Amino acid sequence: MTTRPLFEARQLACIRDDRVLFSGLDFQVQGGQVLLIEGPNGSGKTSLLRILTGLRNPDEGELVWCGTTVVELAALFYQDVAYVGHMNGMKDDLSVTENLKFTQALAIAALSIDEGLRKVGLDGYQDTPIRYLSAGQRRRLALARLLCTQKRLWILDEPFTSLDKASIKMFESYIEDHVAAGGITIMTSHHDTGLPAHIVQKIELRP
Amino acid sequence: MTTPSLLNAFLSVVRRDLILAYRHRAELINPLAFFVMVVTLFPLAVGADVELLRRIAPGVIWVAALLASLLSMDALFRSDFEDGSLELMVMTPHPLSVLVLAKVSAHWLLSGMPLILITPLLAAMFDIESDVIGILFITLFLGTPVLSLIGAIAVALTVGLRKGGVLLAILVLPLYVPVLIFASGAVDAAAAGLPVSGQLYMMSAMLFLAITLTPWPTAAALRMSLS
Amino acid sequence: MLPWLTALMLALLAYGLYGGLVLAPADYQQGDSFRIIYVHVPAAWMSMFIYMMMAVSGAIGLIWHIKLAEIVSICSAPIGASFTLLALITGSLWGKPMWGTWWVWDARLTSELILLFLYLGVIGLYNAIEDNRTASRAVAILALVGVVNIPIIHYSVEWWSSLHQGPTVTKFAKPSIHIDMLIPLLVMAVAFKVYYAIALLLRCRNELVQREQGARWLDEILEEK
Numbered sequence: 001m002t003t004r005p006l007f008e009a010r011q012l013a014c015i016r017d018d019r020v021l022f023s024g025l026d027f028q029v030q031g032g033q034v035l036l037i038e039g040p041n042g043s044g045k046t047s048l049l050r051i052l053t054g055l056r057n058p059d060e061g062e063l064v065w066c067g068t069t070v071v072e073l074a075a076l077f078y079q080d081v082a083y084v085g086h087m088n089g090m091k092d093d094l095s096v097t098e099n100l101k102f103t104q105a106l107a108i109a110a111l112s113i114d115e116g117l118r119k120v121g122l123d124g125y126q127d128t129p130i131r132y133l134s135a136g137q138r139r140r141l142a143l144a145r146l147l148c149t150q151k152r153l154w155i156l157d158e159p160f161t162s163l164d165k166a167s168i169k170m171f172e173s174y175i176e177d178h179v180a181a182g183g184i185t186i187m188t189s190h191h192d193t194g195l196p197a198h199i200v201q202k203i204e205l206r207p
Numbered sequence: 208m209t210t211p212s213l214l215n216a217f218l219s220v221v222r223r224d225l226i227l228a229y230r231h232r233a234e235l236i237n238p239l240a241f242f243v244m245v246v247t248l249f250p251l252a253v254g255a256d257v258e259l260l261r262r263i264a265p266g267v268i269w270v271a272a273l274l275a276s277l278l279s280m281d282a283l284f285r286s287d288f289e290d291g292s293l294e295l296m297v298m299t300p301h302p303l304s305v306l307v308l309a310k311v312s313a314h315w316l317l318s319g320m321p322l323i324l325i326t327p328l329l330a331a332m333f334d335i336e337s338d339v340i341g342i343l344f345i346t347l348f349l350g351t352p353v354l355s356l357i358g359a360i361a362v363a364l365t366v367g368l369r370k371g372g373v374l375l376a377i378l379v380l381p382l383y384v385p386v387l388i389f390a391s392g393a394v395d396a397a398a399a400g401l402p403v404s405g406q407l408y409m410m411s412a413m414l415f416l417a418i419t420l421t422p423w424p425t426a427a428a429l430r431m432s433l434s
Numbered sequence: 435m436l437p438w439l440t441a442l443m444l445a446l447l448a449y450g451l452y453g454g455l456v457l458a459p460a461d462y463q464q465g466d467s468f469r470i471i472y473v474h475v476p477a478a479w480m481s482m483f484i485y486m487m488m489a490v491s492g493a494i495g496l497i498w499h500i501k502l503a504e505i506v507s508i509c510s511a512p513i514g515a516s517f518t519l520l521a522l523i524t525g526s527l528w529g530k531p532m533w534g535t536w537w538v539w540d541a542r543l544t545s546e547l548i549l550l551f552l553y554l555g556v557i558g559l560y561n562a563i564e565d566n567r568t569a570s571r572a573v574a575i576l577a578l579v580g581v582v583n584i585p586i587i588h589y590s591v592e593w594w595s596s597l598h599q600g601p602t603v604t605k606f607a608k609p610s611i612h613i614d615m616l617i618p619l620l621v622m623a624v625a626f627k628v629y630y631a632i633a634l635l636l637r638c639r640n641e642l643v644q645r646e647q648g649a650r651w652l653d654e655i656l657e658e659k
Contacts, residue, residue: 017565053298055297055298055430075303083298086291091223101219361576365562378559381552385583385587388593388594427575431568431571
C-alpha cells in the first residue's frame with residue numbers, strides 16, 4: 001500500500017491575461033520530498049507557486065493538503081505554510097529582531113530569534129534596521145523566518161537570489177534537515193541545486 | 208497542537224504599525240496640517256462674518272475631517288503591499304478580517320485621533336459655544352472610525368493600482384454621506400438647543416455596524432488585490 | 435431573440451408615450467409639465483433596479499465563479515448610470531417650472547445623485563484594473579458594499595430633508611394617481627425594462643466575444659455566420 005501524499009495538486013490550470021500558462025497539472029508530494037519547479041522565464045513558475053500558497057485561485061483544479069482540500073481548510077492551511085516570495089516581506093524601518101518577532105507573533109515559534117539569526121549568519125545584527133542590510137543579508141533574514149517558525153510546507157520562490165555560494169550551500173543543508181524531519185519544500189531556482197537527487201522531484205513547465 | 212493566540216496577533220499588528228509610525232513621526236503631522244488648513248480656507252473664502260461662520264463651522268470642520276481622513280487612507284495598506292508583508296499577513300492562520308481591524312485601529316489612532324484632539328482649538332476659532340463643542344467632539348469620536356473602516360474597503364480595492372488616488376476618492380465619498388449627514392445634523396441641532404440623542408444613537412449604530420461588517424469586504428478585497 | 439425584443443420595446447414605448455403624452459388627462463395642479471414623469475419615474479426605478487441586478491449577479495459571480503454573472507454585473511453598470519443620469523436630467527427639467535429652479539436639494543434628487551456617484555465609482559474601478567476577472571471581482575465587492583449602503587444613504591438623506599412630493603405610485607392599494615395616468619406609466623416602466631434587457635444582451639455579447647478571443651467555440655460560431 002502506498003502512503004497517502006501529504007500535498008497533492010489535481011488538474012491545476014492557470015490563465016493569465018487570456019493566455020493559458022499551464023493546464024491539467026498534477027503532482028503528489030510526500031513528507032520528506034523537495035519539489036523543484038523548472039521552466040524558462042514566463043512559463044508560470046511564480047503563478048504556480050502563488051496558487052500553491054492559496055494567494056491566487058487556480059482557474060481550474062484543486063489542491064489537497066493532508067486529505068482535505070485547501071479551500072475547505074482555509075485559514076487552517078496557513079498553520080503549515082511558510083512562503084518566501086520575490087519580496088522579502090520585511091519592514092525597512094524595523095530592526096531584525098522586531099521583524100522576526102512580528103513573524104513569530106502570527107505563527108508558532110520554533111527556534112528562538114537569536115538561534116535563527118546565528119544559523120543564517122546574522123548574529124550581531126539583532127538591532128540593525130533592515131534598511132542598513134545588504135540585499136544578500138535581507139534574503140538570509142527572510143529565510144531565517146522559515147527557521148524561526150514551525151511550518152511543514154515551505155514554498156520558496158527563487159530563494160537563493162543574491163546569496164553567495166557559501167550561503168546557498170548552508171541553506172540547502174537546512175532544506176535537507178527540514179525535509180528529513182518530514183516536511184516538504186516546493187521551490188523554483190535558476191541555480192543548479194546541490195540537493196541529493198533521491199529527495200528531489202522535478203516538474204518542468206513549458207511555455 | 209497549540210494555535211497562536213488571536214488577541215496576541217491583533218496586538219502585534221497594532222504595535223508594529225504604531226512603532227513604524229513613530230519611526231516616521233514627522234509624517235504624522237501632515238493630515239493634521241491639512242485638516243487645519245482646509246478649515247482655515249473657509250473664513251478666507253466666505254468672509255469673516257462671525258454669525259455666518261458660527262453657523263457653518265460644524266459642517267466645515269466635518270467636511271475637512273472627512274477629506275483629511277480620505278487623504279491619509281491611501282497609506283493604509285500601500286507600504287505593506289509594496290514590500291510583500293501584506294502577502295505574509297494574508298498567509299497566517301488568523302482570520303484576515305481581524306488583522307484588517309487591527310490595521311484600521313492603528314491607523315485611526317494615528318490619523319483620526321489627532322484630528323479629534325485639535326478640534327476644540329478650531330471650534331474656538333469659529334466661536335462655537337462650549338456645549339456644542341462637546342457634541343462636535345462626540346460626533347467626531349463616533350464618526351471618524353466609521354470613515355476609516357469604510358475607507359479601508361476602497362483602499363483594499365485600489366491598493367494594487369498605480370493611479371489609485373482619485374479613484375479612491377470617487378469610491379469612498381458617496382459612502383461617507385450618512386456619517387456626514389448625521390454628524391453635522393447632530394451638531395446643528397445642538398447649536399439650536401434641540402436634543403441630539405437620536406443622531407448620536409444612529410452614529411453609534413453605524414459605528415458598531417461598521418466594526419462588525421466592513422472587515423469582511425476589506426479582507427476579500429485584499430485577497431483580490433493580491434491575486 | 436433580439437429583433438423580437440426590440441419590436442416589443444418599440445410597441446410598448448410607442449403606446450406608453452402616446453398614452454402618457456396624449457391620452458392621459460392633464461394634472462389639475464401641474465398642467466402638462468407633469469407628463470415628464472413618464473420618462474422620469476421609470477428611469478429612476480430602473481436606476482435602482484439595475485444597481486440591485488448588478489450586486490446580485492456580482493454576488494453570484496463571486497460565490498460560484500460564474501463568468502456570465504460577472505459579465506452581466508459589469509455590463510449593467512453603464513446602462514444603470516445612463517438611467518440615473520436620465521432621471522436626474524428629467525427631474526431637473528421638471529423642477530424648473532414646478533420649483534422655479536433647476537436643482538433643489540431635496541432628498542430623492544440627492545439620493546439619485548449619490549447613486550450616480552456610486553455607478554461612476556463602479557465604472558471607474560472596472561476600467562482601472564487591467565485583468566478582467568480581477569476587475570469583475572472588485573466590482574462585485576464594491577456593488578455589494580454599495581447595496582448595503584444604499585438604504586442607509588437613502589434613509590439618512592430622507593431624514594436630512596424632504597421637499598419632494600410624497601411617493602404617489604407605491605401605495606398600490608389606493609393609488610393617488612388617476613388610472614389613465616397610471617397605465618401609461620407602468621407600460622413605460624415595462625418598456626424601459628425591455629430596453630435594459632436588449633442593451634444588456636448586446637453589451638454582454640460584446641464583452642463575451644472580447645474576453646473569449648481565441649476560444650474554440652467562438653471560432654465555430656463565427657464560421658457558421
